[in-house]
Amino acid sequence: MSEIVLEGTGLTRQYGGFRALDDVSIMVRRGEIRGLIGPNGAGKSTLIDVLSGRGAFSRGTVKLEGRDISGLNARQRRLAGLARSFQRTNIFGDLTVGEQVHLAARAAEAENAGEVMEALALAPLADRRAADVSYGDQRRLDLALALVGRPRVLLLDEPAAGLTMQESLTLAALLRDLAQRWQVTVLIVEHDMDVIFAICSSLTVLHLGRILVEGPPEQVRVMPEVVTAYLGSSVA
């Protein structure tokens, strides 16, 4: 069994009287691509926010490779090796594609900006203003900004949102390939079950801020309560 690289323990996030996360504990092992699924409002994005340092949490701890990073801000967590992408495309519209990937590489003291752009088919767009490239290209750019510097853990919040089915599957294949090639552990939130089942080695199902079930995709997808409540009968 490989070592735990990311560990959240007893994570609780309260908005007024509503608990978006209720005593959630999650352990992600090195090399794993873990899917985080559940209906809207289950707390998936909140969990990603809490782990990445975007949202404060009321209780709990976050550890990266055994080091407690609960007190670190988003920037410090990124430099410690925990990167993320966003549900909505989150890039620098007025910079060129190349400028911003190099900017991210410089922050991470990495020299793999060119390699990342090649891998994500962004190299031909290097001199284009990011706001002017297609939506699909912007999604890959968002991913490139997170991947550059080879983080140890990558948190992805709906990377395929807004993409066509073909684009989503291409992205899924690319993600699986890059995660293996660059040894990046991935925790991915995604509504597109084709993407989830194509790349994930394990799944965590969230419901109303609590973990309902965890396990390999082939087991999770046949659990009656999961099929009925979250996945829909068509995927079973």
Added chain:
Amino acid sequence: MKMRVLLPLLFAAAGALLPGLVGSTLLMTLLTQAVINAMLATGVGFMVRQNGMVSFGHAGFFGLAAYIVALCTTNHVVTAEFAVLLAVALPMLLAFLLGLAILRIAGVAFSMLTLAVAQSFYELMLRWRELANGDDGMAAELPPRLFGAGIAVFQTPESMFLVCWAALMVVLAGLWLLSRSHFGTLTIAIRENEERARFIGYETLLPRALVYALSAGIAALAGVMFALYNAFVTPDVLYWSLSGEALVMAVIGGTKAIWGPALGAVIFFLFKDVAGDLTEHWPAIIGGTLIVVTVLLPRGASGSLLALVERLGVRR
């Protein structure tokens, strides 16, 4: 040589020839004042361009610098040369420290805070008569020589125009180089998406405070030139209307290009003079023109010029 380098050099040289070509002292006086205002507008525009934030208080740094020159030279606190350096450095330091506190506040609230700070300087100079002679203003007792040049160089329109023009060209060249550096790219990234900048690993407050300090320093340099040229300052140089005018200049010129606000200042100053000859209600003409420019040329005069140059196929 590329056009993007050749054109500015030609422009800078053409400006330097103006005193020899313009026979009217009145027009040279006007042009000198326009270049001083261009420097102030460049500071305001740089803040908008790099930080995406609007300051209504740059007259505070302009006027503070002018008063530092006047107070230091009149009271013989330090040498005039040191007073000039102090007049640029102190507003920069003040803006940096102030920026660390107020740049966390976004939008209109930030603009109002800058306005409040500048107005507090205005009130200070207005009411502290023992220090600065209130609304009567005060003269700057400048020495016969400054930085090795006779003081007349700084007070004669033709020569002062050249001093101000050279300073403006150096500032514009410096800002252009800065905009092409890592710092320039980083500050544009922060302007575009501060949260993402943090998530790729950057501290975001410090670069924004440095931009604010730099823009304040440029406004302060304009204030120094104003004080040297006029050798007299009144609280009007700290008043909010000057900050507003500088912002109007930046809007007219556009902030996409670093030189846009400076162009806007020259247009504004000359237009104000022409409109002032036509009617005492010239601010109404300026206001109407601003509305037309904002609607028809949202990128300002510089943006429209660049678009025209691109359309003509000239490599920038």
